[in-house]
Amino acid sequence: MNVLDQRISTCQRLLAQNPNSTIFASLADAYRKKGMLDKAHKICEAGLKVHSHYGLAHLVMAKISLDMNLLDEAEYEVDWVDNHDLPQGTVSLLRASLLLKRGRINQAKEMLKELSLSQPGNQKVIGLLRVAEERTKRERKGGRLMTEVLDGLYGDPGVMGVALVDREGLLFGGNSAEGRPEELAVAGAAIYNLAKDGMMKMEFGPTQEIELTTTAHRIWLFDSSFGYLVLFTEKELSPASLKLKVGKAIEAIRRG
Amino acid sequence: MVVGRDGIIIASEVEEGIDQEVVAAETIALLRTSERSLSKLDSGPVIKGMISGELGKVLFVGVELGLLIALTEPEANLGLVWLELKNTLQRLNARLQEEEEWSP
Secondary structure, eight states: OOHHHHHHHHHHHHHHHOTTOTTHHHHHHHHHHTTOHHHHHHHHHHHHHHOTTOHHHHHHHHHHHHHTTOHHHHHHHHHHHHTTTOOHHHHHHHHHHHHHHHTOHHHHHHHHHHHHHHSTTOHHHHHHHHHHHHHHHHHHHHHHHHHHHHHHHHTSTTEEEEEEEOTTSOEEEEEETTSOHHHHHHHHHHHHHHHHHHHHHTTOOSEEEEEEEESSEEEEEEEOSSSEEEEEEETTOOHHHHHHHHHHHHHHHHHO | OEEETTSOEEEOOOOTTOOHHHHHHHHHHHHHHHHHHHGGGTOOOEEEEEEEESSOEEEEEEOSSEEEEEEEOTTOOHHHHHHHHHHHHHHHHHHHHHHHHHOO
16 A cells, blocks of 8 residues: 555545544545545535635645646636635745746746745745756747637637637637637646546546537547647537648648 | 446446456546536536547536446447437436336
8 A cells, every 4th residue: 555545545544533633635635636626626616615614625625626627616616725824835835836837938938037036945835946947948839830720710610719729728829719729728627637547447448539428519629749729619510620730730730 | 337426336238358348447536526626617417418539529518326338439420329329318307207207
């Protein structure tokens, strides 16, 4: 049994002895670290219903929401901990991660640079700064090509939104009828990342594409060398012609 | 496979070597995450889906109880699989309705 499993087992035992204990936050955090985000979210959400002012639980919830790319929820929790006297370094780090995921890279970089002055040698800060720098470079390099490719797909009848997103949920570029390509990007990355893990556990190999039909729309997700290509379309759109265009678009992105 | 919304398997017939518990849990988790993520896009509930992997595909349709899931090889004829799922869904709904009518 590894350290996390031991922690989960201990927390579960304590929670069984006292269902009103605040140990739920540690249990949720252990599940988060194990990558069992859905379970972590449920436990933390249930615990916060009872202990709504427990700061550490809000901190854990912020981390879970960030990992799940539930950015509005994460922002609410980061604001909450920011206003409730919790360690400022941790809060700022979470805020910077959130800004990165929202695609506000310059703002994130400024915050991380300040943090690196007050906490020199903090590996998390250094890691996030590196990610921010890399994204700035990639955006500069791929910007024009991606705009062309994405505009080409967006112009197709029936396509209501298109986004190219990295595996963390950061939007590289996109368009959507409601003007919210970020929402599309975040949803796409959350779904693709979960499906990718699930397919590996099922031994079905690396995920190539995902197609979901809702009562109103269809969402298509494809893996490309740059990240995920997310398409939001009318429900009745024919897959054949769209897939041909997507194949060409992915090829163009790969070549670029 | 028919899987409840809680991830519990209600009925199944799968090839040996496939861990049905994992399939059930992962597909339900995907459905939940998808619905939560897509709610921001005012898209309504997910009614069907397909995940294509290099070694196989997972297809699912929503049923009253939860999900009806089919697992296929990568090269399966998807048209036929969807048709079979649709027919199974109709049979399942008819059976459920029948049971409801006869229940005390």
